Amino acid sequence: MSHSRHPTPPLQDTFQDQQIGCDHSQNLVDICREKHYQAFVCDALAVPIRSGSCDACISIAVIHHFATAERRVAALQELVRLLRPGGKALIYVWAMEQEYNKKKSKYLRENRISQGKKEEISSDTSVQELLVKQMPDVSNQDSAPSVPSINDFQDRGCNSREVTNSKLPIHTNRTSFHSQDVLVPWHLKENPGKGKPIEPFGPLGSHDPGPVFHRYYHVFCEGEMEAACQTLSNISILQSYYDQGNWCVILQKV
Numbered sequence: 001m002s003h004s005r006h007p008t009p010p011l012q013d014t015f016q017d018q019q020i021g022c023d024h025s026q027n028l029v030d031i032c033r034e035k036h037y038q039a040f041v042c043d044a045l046a047v048p049i050r051s052g053s054c055d056a057c058i059s060i061a062v063i064h065h066f067a068t069a070e071r072r073v074a075a076l077q078e079l080v081r082l083l084r085p086g087g088k089a090l091i092y093v094w095a096m097e098q099e100y101n102k103k104k105s106k107y108l109r110e111n112r113i114s115q116g117k118k119e120e121i122s123s124d125t126s127v128q129e130l131l132v133k134q135m136p137d138v139s140n141q142d143s144a145p146s147v148p149s150i151n152d153f154q155d156r157g158c159n160s161r162e163v164t165n166s167k168l169p170i171h172t173n174r175t176s177f178h179s180q181d182v183l184v185p186w187h188l189k190e191n192p193g194k195g196k197p198i199e200p201f202g203p204l205g206s207h208d209p210g211p212v213f214h215r216y217y218h219v220f221c222e223g224e225m226e227a228a229c230q231t232l233s234n235i236s237i238l239q240s241y242y243d244q245g246n247w248c249v250i251l252q253k254v
Contacts, residue, residue, distance in 0.1 A: 022047060044075050047082060054082040057089040063225075064093040064218050067181070072218070073228055080232055083253040088238070091229075091249045096158055096219045098176050098245045105245030111174030149227055158221030170214060180221065183214035220247045 021039040023029050032039035042048055044062055057079050066072045079089050098105045158180065171182040188210040225247045226240040232251075239250040 045071070045078055047078055049082055051081050052084045052087075055084060055087050057082055057087070059089065059091045061092060061094070063091065064220065065216060067216055067218065069228070073231055076228060076232055080235055080251070080253055085253055088250060088252045091225065091251070092243070092246045093225055093248075094217055094219045095242065095245050095247045096177050096180055096221045097242070100242050100245075107245040108174060108176065149230075158224070168216070171217070177219050180219050182217055182219065184217050186213045186215055187211075188213065222247065225249050 018038060021029075021032055021037060022042045022044075023032075023039065024041065024043060026041050029039045029041050040048075044059075059075070059079055063072050063075050066075055076091070079091070083089060095105075098108050168181055168183050169179050171177065171184045173185060222242070223240075226237060226249055229235065229237055229249050229251055234254050235251045236254050237249060237251050239248075241248050
């Protein structure tokens, strides 16, 4: 196709040499646009960007929302597809282990009374704040000597309580996880300035009349995300680590 016939380039060709973001939520994308960031709505399993066109990709608090191991691996494959050879991806997911090396995560530590009322804040937001403050040093990585396969996690989980019926347990915010597959309550808080609900959380115990939504999460055991990444082709795992209640992987396309 000649550019004379199609003066407006397709979506996948408009983001070269730029930083862009995407999300499944129109409201979150609208917030980004209001802040003058480039963002668009899409499905993480089908991102409308040309293969091999990204120097780096970041997936924060996304893959733990897919309900099967196959879909989680498919999301990883889509991330790798976007990378050019030598490109890197950083992936964060919620950890089953919210207390690690005898230290409680930020998620658990914030279960306290603050300014006269208990706060209920999504750990998704905390992860993004942490990334700004403490990006890991890849050069100092010591690889784990042995990582279980993804089939090991599908077979045995990580000592989580087995769900024996069709109902998923509802997680109590700011507490330890007792099952890998849970529903996490999110309270929508009305924004008085614009008259529409855009904040995905609200103070626990408040009189906020906003609705409560239960979002699905699969919290990852130690080694599980790394094992899922090892099923991918043409990648090298540079680093796998724990960070404030999240399991994290940095991989590189080869």
